[in-house]
Amino acid sequence: MTELAIPNQQRGHELAVAQPSPLVQFAMEAQQAEQIANVLARSSFIPATLRGKPQEITAAILAGQELGLPPMATLRSIDIIQGTPGLRAHAMRGLVQSHGHTVQVVESSDTRCVMRGKRKGETEWQQVEWDLERATLLGLTGKSEWKRQPRTMLVARATGEICRLIAADVLYAMPYASEELDTETQYSAEVTVNGRATAADIIRRETSPPPGEAQAATAPAPAATAQLREISMLMTACGITAHTGKGSTALNEKARFEWLSDFLARPIEGTTKTLTTDEADRVLAELRARQLEIAQQRAELEKQIGRLFDGMDKPMSGADRLRDLSLLLDRTISGPADLSDQELSEVAAILADCQGQTAAWDAALQAAQEQRQQGGGE
Template sequence: MTDLAIPEPRPAAVAVQPTAAAVPGKSIADWAHEADLAYQLADRLSTTSFIPSTMRGKVGDITACLLAGNELGLPPMAALKSMDVIHGTPGLRAHAMRALLQSRGHEIELVESSDTVCRMRGRRNGSEAWQEVVWTIARAQLAGFVAKNSNYKSQPTNMLVARATGEICRLVASDALHGVPYTVEELRDSQLQITAVQAGAPVTAAEILSRRGPAPQEIAPADGTDAEATGDTDPVDGEVYDEAAKLWDDILDAADDKHGWSPEQTEREFLNGSMGVPAALAPLETLRAFHAHLTGGAS
């Protein structure tokens, strides 16, 4: 078993320090100056053997890693060893995400870990209430990760721990993760290409449904004849998408109120199935289940 599957009491490997990026009132000019310095540093380091092979020679990715790490309070060298950039998105390695939260006083515990199940619990600093998540191979198969990622067959224990880590950390202290809410392992799992949304043009329910699952099934004639042969190929009426649109609006409101998620982050959480909503559900049922998970009750 690698260190990925071992809970750390309070590791010193990822030291978190206050940074200028967290200072209220920091101007965009100050940030731009820091970005320029980060780029210069990235350019000098980009070809060294210290840089992970996935980022070596990629000055832009290294710069993004340094800047994202700075916002989390990670020194440059720690950020480079704790983060990676997957499909243009910075992510934390699972052990680093746990260490980051533990360094802030939050508790993350590994309750059970095997090749088939990982049970992890956590609680926010100062809170008495524990939250628990469970990831199983069956859940990973249902989400389609096992078929796409061979690590679930060669390193199932580690992969389940990584999945559970990302989920419990977001539940316990999403504010500590800022703009890096996903583990590297989660980002590698996700092969979904999320279309960039133009500012001021929110994702529609129809787009979400088309990405998560098939469109509503065509209505088969009651007599069992072939719909295509009869020319009766009209899909389920528009009420399905009307309900989906309303549900998606409610989901965006709940995600913002309860988790502080932006529409883009809410979309990513939904598509990744990170709230435990089975991907195999019919599209409308999936929206209802996701809304229920967000609100803690029936949709």
């Protein structure tokens, strides 16, 4: 071995030894997750409850990474309810199955769900059953979701229980199904000696009614603060309360109460705190559906604009496109997220009118600048 090879070998050994510790590796991953979160926080493609909250998005991405989920799948699969993260039932089932374990629906109806599961490599089946009698004992059937879709809620409860029974090691970082967590359900704060609840603790609490639980009041339950907060955010996202500038507060309040009164077919005035839980659930379902439709329309517009730019008779780089959009709209545009829904529609219409001619596009930019100058001169 040559003298030159020996130092190289030593340096290789030193590099091999100097691997980052798990904590340092986690810190590096957290930095990368934060960078992703800062971008996603401005996107309409993430749930409204996470929009504008990069810290919570970062935590969700890191939690999903521990479960083996990529970032976007994580944000579509995890809900944070009263500070507790939960996997949606279908995501929990898929995650357990991805590790080779088996989960099967034996029976499912509006009154009963039976599911069974077994660990990879084992032959013995575990089986759980959820029916309306059990849900009633736990005070669940009075909730709006249970009234509207009892079969789905029974499947969700059974999914959470069977997945924890057969694959607690897969779900240790997130043992709850989202459908098991809601703003109307209270969970015991008991913990084990090491400060963490085990799967057995969770299952025991779910199958036993809390001691001294009072009978539900006959009066409709008022909407929870978290529901009202999400309604407010979704109304803005859906353009119902999109007024800005002088007098916008009064205009938005008027729009808010008019929309709610029309949708719920009863007068809503002065405050949304008069909404019941059931009414808030109905409003949220409608607004979430509208938000999804808007997001789909926006995504299609962004694709259309990309195709129209690609079809220009002279190639335009990404930097050229952003520069021209900044000139057209008279402000810095760093990406599609900086454009409002209306601006996206207008840009798509202008590009379509240009019919792939760069000269026509340049003329449209010039006309927009001249119009602003004339407006400023007046």
